[in-house]
Amino acid sequence: MSSEKELKIDKIKSGTVIDHLPAGSGPTVLRILGIDSKWGTSVSVAMNVSSKSGKKDIVKVEDRILQKEETDKLGLIANNATINIVENYNVKEKHHVSPSEEMIGVLECKNPKCVTNQGEPVVTNFKVESANPLTLRCKYCERIMEKELLEEQL
Amino acid sequence: MSIKGRDIITIDSLSKADIEQVLSNSAKMQSLLEKGKCDLLKGKVLATLFFEPSTRTRLSFESAMHRLGGSVIGFSEASNTSVKKGETLADTIRTVDQYCDVIAMRHPVEGSAQLAADFSEAPIINGGDGAHTHPTQTLLDLYTIQKEKGKIEGLKIALTGDLKYSRTAHSLSYALSMFGADLVFTTPEELKMGKDFTSALKRDFGVNIEEKTKLEDVVSDVDVMYVTRIQRERFPAPEEYEKVKGVFKVDLELLKNAKKDLKIMHPLPRVDEIAPEVDATEHAIYFQQTYNGIPTRMALIAGVLGVEP
Numbered sequence: 001m002s003s004e005k006e007l008k009i010d011k012i013k014s015g016t017v018i019d020h021l022p023a024g025s026g027p028t029v030l031r032i033l034g035i036d037s038k039w040g041t042s043v044s045v046a047m048n049v050s051s052k053s054g055k056k057d058i059v060k061v062e063d064r065i066l067q068k069e070e071t072d073k074l075g076l077i078a079n080n081a082t083i084n085i086v087e088n089y090n091v092k093e094k095h096h097v098s099p100s101e102e103m104i105g106v107l108e109c110k111n112p113k114c115v116t117n118q119g120e121p122v123v124t125n126f127k128v129e130s131a132n133p134l135t136l137r138c139k140y141c142e143r144i145m146e147k148e149l150l151e152e153q154l
Numbered sequence: 155m156s157i158k159g160r161d162i163i164t165i166d167s168l169s170k171a172d173i174e175q176v177l178s179n180s181a182k183m184q185s186l187l188e189k190g191k192c193d194l195l196k197g198k199v200l201a202t203l204f205f206e207p208s209t210r211t212r213l214s215f216e217s218a219m220h221r222l223g224g225s226v227i228g229f230s231e232a233s234n235t236s237v238k239k240g241e242t243l244a245d246t247i248r249t250v251d252q253y254c255d256v257i258a259m260r261h262p263v264e265g266s267a268q269l270a271a272d273f274s275e276a277p278i279i280n281g282g283d284g285a286h287t288h289p290t291q292t293l294l295d296l297y298t299i300q301k302e303k304g305k306i307e308g309l310k311i312a313l314t315g316d317l318k319y320s321r322t323a324h325s326l327s328y329a330l331s332m333f334g335a336d337l338v339f340t341t342p343e344e345l346k347m348g349k350d351f352t353s354a355l356k357r358d359f360g361v362n363i364e365e366k367t368k369l370e371d372v373v374s375d376v377d378v379m380y381v382t383r384i385q386r387e388r389f390p391a392p393e394e395y396e397k398v399k400g401v402f403k404v405d406l407e408l409l410k411n412a413k414k415d416l417k418i419m420h421p422l423p424r425v426d427e428i429a430p431e432v433d434a435t436e437h438a439i440y441f442q443q444t445y446n447g448i449p450t451r452m453a454l455i456a457g458v459l460g461v462e463p
Binding site: 111113114115116118119120121122138139140141142143 | 164242243244263264265266268269272283284285286287
């Protein structure tokens with residue numbers, strides 16, 4: 001007999017399960033993964049699921065392994081989430097998401113006067129100064145990325 | 155750790171020990187300078203790439219290199235260079251890097267000095283990158299204070315003018331905090347130093363910071379008054395600017411209540427925030443401050459090239 005949890009979200013045969021996401025972050029995670037209405041494989045999102053440490057979201061994506069850029073972005077919004085790589089219904093690998101010390105080439109600096117926005121052959125680079133509150137500083141102009149401007153890019 | 159081979163991009167990329175070394179070497183450079191000819195950097199070439207106007211910074215870099223026996227190449231505006239043809243800064247830097255041993259650069263774009271450092275083998279010394287930073291100004295300011303007062307730690311230093319936007323005021327506040335001075339930020343409400351910045355200084359250095367809105371309230375109590383320009387365009391209405399400008403003027407009347415050995419500094423150019431009548435007083439050291447740009451930049455250029463005085 002299936003448990004209540006299994007009724008909420010089916011197990012996946014192979015792909016990625018992102019667990020312990022902050023409650024309410026599921027839609028942002030889908031955006032980071034580029035999953036929209038045209039997505040072809042099975043995707044499950046559970047929001048505000050009760051857990052030992054309060055409410056959380058879970059995202060399961062069939063036949064999909066995360067790229068480094070995606071895990072870097074996840075680290076910005078979901079410190080302590082876990083990424084489970086599933087093969088044949090078994091968890092093959094499991095690791096915690098943590099913010100990188102640097103975000104290279106992932107985000108744009110929103111300071112229009114920054115040298116990274118002047119057509120120079122340069123890759124953006126942000127130092128993650130603090131995970132909570134999330135503080136990112138541009139290596140070049142040293143401006144702190146405002147939270148709203150960061151969320152626009154996820 | 156020495157500054158040999160390093161880029162000088164921001165003041166906070168230098169440790170206290172690095173800065174102390176630069177200040178100590180600046181004093182040695184000043185002795186050499188006053189003795190006459192010096193050939194410490196004979197055969198070395200400095201490129202001064204000034205993409206926007208500058209009087210003091212460019213000329214003092216060039217004078218510093220000449221005084222060290224080295225040569226100077228460069229430009230004082232970008233209009234006669236390949237930048238005009240659309241060349242990127244990265245390519246300009248890669249090109250100039252082939253011609254020189256060290257580069258001093260001013261550029262209007264924020265972060266351009268770091269980009270130059272990414273593309274250059276030769277050390278980059280930032281002579282100002284837009285509203286970002288101007289570390290050599292801070293170093294010459296520290297040298298001036300130390301020379302005039304014999305120390306920095308324990309001095310009470312007022313910073314006045316546009317503290318909200320001034321890169322000079324931010325970098326200097328950071329460095330003075332590192333060296334244990336007490337700070338008095340004196341500025342109209344509209345131009346106050348950002349709270350986050352002030353909190354970070356207190357957190358990182360345990361610095362004492364007072365905030366005041368009138369020069370009259372601080373003039374009798376401080377050892378150094380560092381004046382910066384208040385810019386008209388920062389104010390929503392012209393009458394607001396006029397009101398503040400009058401209050402934030404350093405003149406003989408204000409200085410009646412000053413400590414006898416109060417020193418007044420200004421990064422220059424000034425507009426009317428220090429009355430010319432102050433120039434002849436013992437308080438005014440802003441032209442000595444300008445002169446100090448030479449030994450400080452001599453120490454920096456030689457330092458990044460690994461040459462000690």
